[in-house]
Amino acid sequence: MMLAAAASAEVGSEVTPSTPEVVGFTGAFAVELCLLALLAATAVAMIRMRRLFGVAMLSGIYSLLSAAFFVALDAVDVAFTEAAVGAGMSTVLLLSGIALTAKVEMPVSRTRTIAPLIIVGVTAAALVYATIDMPGFGDANAPANAYVGRAYIEQTPSDIEVPNVVTAVLASYRGFDTFGETVVVFTAGLACLLLLGAGAIRGGGRNDDGEH
Amino acid sequence: MYWVASFAILVAMALMLVRAVKGPTVYDRVLSVNSFGTKTVLLLGVLGFLMGRPAFLDIALLYALINFIATIAILKFFRYGDLSGMMHGDDPARREAE
Structure with missing residues (x-):
């Protein structure tokens, strides 16, 4: 997810949203305000909840909400990555982790x-x-929009x-870059499968069907 | 008019969130997440028209697909305890039926 965020930040910094709107x-x-309020409520609920299955469900909701928020901000590619990785993959990974550990x-x-609260507060303030x-959002004179963008x-x-300019940049101007990222994500997915999915460890401590 | 629709969807999302937090059983939570995904799809569709870019509808369709797969994965996890239960041919539901 960090990789996707980095890639999207890279893209977002060089591709302008279509029209600067009047603030x-x-x-x-x-x-957007309502979506942010729902995001904050979901985050607080996730922190306060102790049953991990519910936390996994809420994290799926959080990803869907932030994806909708990204779409509202015109960052469609980021939104799609967030929906695929956040709501799809990471919920499944969290559930696999819960199956291997505690409920x-x-x-x-x-x-x-x-x-931790102090560290998080200082980071957020920074x-x-x-x-x-x-x-400003959509400023034509911003460095991100001025040169290569x-x-x-x-x-x-x-x-x-x-x-779509984002599609053009991702798939054509930086096709090799995107290819490399895809390989990295594929490798990460394979590693997760090896760790969690088709290995010998099954949830609940049952190791095999008694064949060994 | 699109604003009214999007706010109605946002209110529905808030209700889903309440159910996901409070939901006494697991099924309430699964259903709330699935329904929340549906609301996200609807909100994206409405947002596309609200912002004058109806091409967002394609993205909304893809979200619907992702939401479906995620719900299937969650339900499978909940039925079998892990995600590779089917690989054994060890089906608790079938065993109960026999």
Whole structure:
């Protein structure tokens, strides 16, 4: 998922959303706010829940919500990666992990949660601070939109003849890059299968059918 | 009009979320996740028209496929305890029936 996020960040930094919208309280903006509120509610519920099956279900919901949020932000490719990896694959992986370990999370003492909370808070503050310097959404003069991004937007209709610039960049301009990423994801999937799926370990401690 | 539709879907999503959090049984949770995926598909369709880009409908269709596979995987996990139960030919449901 990190790889997908990195790839999409790379793409997102160089491909402009189609039209810069006037900042204001539009309907799409209100929908985005509602989606973010639902995301926050889901995250809090995931933290408070102790039964891991429910947490896995909620993580699927979280992925679907963030995918919808990415679509609302015009980042369709990121949204699709999130839906496939987050809602599809990682829910299944979480369930496999639950099958191999425990069904219920052990309670954690209050004192042990203080240090992680501080670390997360500081990181979040640094990230929010970093967003202050960022150019506005869809700003034509932003560095991400100015140089190679503009060239992609201008040349894609004549070079590649596909309507979507992101698709053109991913599948044609950076075809080898995407191929390498796909190989990496495939290898990771194979490793997960070897660890969790078709190996000798079955959930509940039953190792085989008594053949050995 | 699309706004009203999208807000109705968002309210439905919130209700699904409540059921996924509170849901007393596992089936409530599975059903809420599946239904949440359906709501996401609907929301994407409406958002496409709301933002003037009806091409989002294709993505919504793909989401429907992913949602279906995920639900099947969850149910299979819940029935067999792991995801490779069928590989043994060891079918608890069939065993119960015999």
